[in-house]
Amino acid sequence: MPTLTAFRAETRAWLEENCPPAMRTWMPEDEQVAGGKQAVYKRPEQKLWLDRMAAQGWTAPTWPKQYCGGGLSGDAALVLEEEMQDLGCRAPLRGMGLSMLGPVLLEYGTEAQRQAHIPPIVRGEIRWCQGYSEPEAGSDLASLRTRAVLQGDHFLVNGHKIWTSNAHLSDWIFCLVRTDPTVKKHDGISFLLIDMADPGVRPRPIRLISGASVFCETFLENVQVPAGNLVGQLNKGWTIAKRLLEHERKGIGGIGARQAAKFETPVETIAKHLVGETDGRIADPTLREHITAFAMDSHAFQLTRRRAAEEAEAGTPPGPLSAMFKYQATELNKRRYETILEAEGFQGLGWEGDGFTPDQLRLTREWLRSKANTIEGGTSEVQLNIIAKRVLGLPD
Numbered sequence: 001m002p003t004l005t006a007f008r009a010e011t012r013a014w015l016e017e018n019c020p021p022a023m024r025t026w027m028p029e030d031e032q033v034a035g036g037k038q039a040v041y042k043r044p045e046q047k048l049w050l051d052r053m054a055a056q057g058w059t060a061p062t063w064p065k066q067y068c069g070g071g072l073s074g075d076a077a078l079v080l081e082e083e084m085q086d087l088g089c090r091a092p093l094r095g096m097g098l099s100m101l102g103p104v105l106l107e108y109g110t111e112a113q114r115q116a117h118i119p120p121i122v123r124g125e126i127r128w129c130q131g132y133s134e135p136e137a138g139s140d141l142a143s144l145r146t147r148a149v150l151q152g153d154h155f156l157v158n159g160h161k162i163w164t165s166n167a168h169l170s171d172w173i174f175c176l177v178r179t180d181p182t183v184k185k186h187d188g189i190s191f192l193l194i195d196m197a198d199p200g201v202r203p204r205p206i207r208l209i210s211g212a213s214v215f216c217e218t219f220l221e222n223v224q225v226p227a228g229n230l231v232g233q234l235n236k237g238w239t240i241a242k243r244l245l246e247h248e249r250k251g252i253g254g255i256g257a258r259q260a261a262k263f264e265t266p267v268e269t270i271a272k273h274l275v276g277e278t279d280g281r282i283a284d285p286t287l288r289e290h291i292t293a294f295a296m297d298s299h300a301f302q303l304t305r306r307r308a309a310e311e312a313e314a315g316t317p318p319g320p321l322s323a324m325f326k327y328q329a330t331e332l333n334k335r336r337y338e339t340i341l342e343a344e345g346f347q348g349l350g351w352e353g354d355g356f357t358p359d360q361l362r363l364t365r366e367w368l369r370s371k372a373n374t375i376e377g378g379t380s381e382v383q384l385n386i387i388a389k390r391v392l393g394l395p396d
Contacts, residue, residue, distance in 0.1 A: 019087065096128045097296075145159060172195055
């Protein structure tokens with residue numbers, strides 16, 4: 001491994017040569033790349049950029065090379081992130097396979113499971129969704145009822161999952177199922193990998209207030225899942241479930257990091273674009289105060305994440321601190337859109353029809369969508385309880 005200084009120079013040269021100019025622009029939400037068999041690329045450069053980064057293993061830079069990852073140290077991965085930020089390079093791939101399932105398989109999966117599932121995640125060939133919540137098992141996730149009965153070489157799965165984000169666009173689902181209903185609820189849960197192509201798997205989008213159908217409910221009816229798709233031990237899935245939630249909250253916490261690191265267009269830049277450099281609304285001292293406060297809080301959040309990354313590199317596993325990141329990042333994201341909307345005024349509340357630009361109509365929907373950030377992955381109220389009990393050690 002070259003020194004970090006040499007690696008930085010090599011990385012920058014590679015990025016300058018291989019990142020298409022179109023991939024060095026602000027990335028609207030509808031241009032994020034999640035991969036999978038149903039992937040639709042609005043620009044050919046998106047697929048080109050994904051393929052080039054995947055060939056380097058840099059869609060998952062710290063994962064082992066034997067599974068097509070980049071094999072980078074934490075320090076080297078941070079250098080890659082910094083150089084991408086400096087050049088304005090878009091993230092080539094996002095998704096639950098990268099942020100949630102992959103790390104769990106590396107820790108708990110068998111070698112066969114790693115070889116089968118991790119390389120397609122790195123290359124963006126398979127898209128994953130999450131089968132955790134149920135209509136009567138949300139914050140109290142351990143009350144889930146989806147049943148899996150072992151029948152020889154396969155499990156027979158029946159149940160109903162909800163809030164399965166992008167299930168209708170996904171190829172596989174990682175799922176919590178009850179495999180022993182006779183023991184305490186936390187002790188009878190297992191972790192299964194299920195192919196969405198099974199005819200017994202039926203996802204149905206749930207229309208949101210934003211008009212989009214990001215969330216789904218998913219019905220599982222007599223789905224036959226090979227016994228080899230069990231991750232970890234039978235009835236010991238709750239341990240894996242908790243670890244995956246740590247990775248999920250860490251990933252959601254990355255929302256704030258992308259803003260602070262300018263993966264997202266800064267609020268002050270958007271405000272200037274919307275209302276001008278010096279006149280009109282931008283001259284309002286209250287608006288300027290809100291923009292400045294948001295910028296300061298975003299920068300502080302980025303510094304805190306940086307400190308946590310260095311602790312992780314020293315061997316500290318992800319833990320309760322991830323709950324802080326999830327809470328702060330999602331609250332920051334809501335503030336981001338509220339501040340942009342404040343700058344936009346009534347033009348930021350358009351839904352359809354004449355008199356609104358495409359950016360204004362998109363802003364309305366993204367503002368509404370941001371409200372869900374503080375619910376998914378555990379509500380802000382639940383996160384505050386976790387912080388109070390597990391981090392601060394406060395009494396019940």
